[in-house]
Amino acid sequence: NAGVTQTPKFQVLKTGQSMTLQCAQDMNHNSMYWYRQDPGMGLRLIYYSASEGTTDKGEVPNGYNVSRLNKREFSLRLESAAPSQTSVYFCASSEWYSTQYFGPGTRLTVL
Amino acid sequence: QQQVKQSPQSLIVQKGGISIINCAYENTAFDYFPWYQQFPGKGPALLIAIRPDVSEKKEGRFTISFNKSAKQFSLHIMDSQPGDSATYFCAAGSGGGNKLTFGTGTQLKVEL
Numbered sequence: 001n002a003g004v005t006q007t008p009k010f011q012v013l014k015t016g017q018s019m020t021l022q023c024a025q026d027m028n029h030n031s032m033y034w035y036r037q038d039p040g041m042g043l044r045l046i047y048y049s050a051s052e053g054t055t056d057k058g059e060v061p062n063g064y065n066v067s068r069l070n071k072r073e074f075s076l077r078l079e080s081a082a083p084s085q086t087s088v089y090f091c092a093s094s095e096w097y098s099t100q101y102f103g104p105g106t107r108l109t110v111l
Numbered sequence: 112q113q114q115v116k117q118s119p120q121s122l123i124v125q126k127g128g129i130s131i132i133n134c135a136y137e138n139t140a141f142d143y144f145p146w147y148q149q150f151p152g153k154g155p156a157l158l159i160a161i162r163p164d165v166s167e168k169k170e171g172r173f174t175i176s177f178n179k180s181a182k183q184f185s186l187h188i189m190d191s192q193p194g195d196s197a198t199y200f201c202a203a204g205s206g207g208g209n210k211l212t213f214g215t216g217t218q219l220k221v222e223l
Contacts, residue, residue: 042213102154
């Protein structure tokens, strides 16, 4: 089992460009999450999906959109990237009352 | 607003020593308290977790101590090893633990 996979691993964007970060899990989990990690700020929840067909905002949703494509896949879209969105993005999945499993991350730089 | 406060920001411990990381929370609805370990270039991985019905949980060299009245919990790493050098995050969750609030992280370095 691959667990949680994320693509791409690295990305450099110019201000105003758009992109989609992809995430997939093969553990048949119902819940999926997107976090960003910035130095000194820990992991902050951007959006989550408690189950297929539902999505909810987390702590820092502004500038992002998400799509729960099916039970396996949860994508994060930046419509107009800004330098403040330079970060490491992690996708995670879990079952109810259970461990969140994280992917390897996407390092995004916005110039 | 930071709902989970973690300290210290960084920690250097000698091999064989005890590493202690502390966290404090504000929301009394939290009912799940995991600790995650993260190595450079990797995603966080669950290390150990506790629920508020017990005051301590031990797994190998790792122990969580939990003080419900003080709204504090801590991670103790006994006999610290260089391989324990990593960043550690505490977190707190409620409602099935599906939404976690993370602390800001502690960078641990274990020296020979």
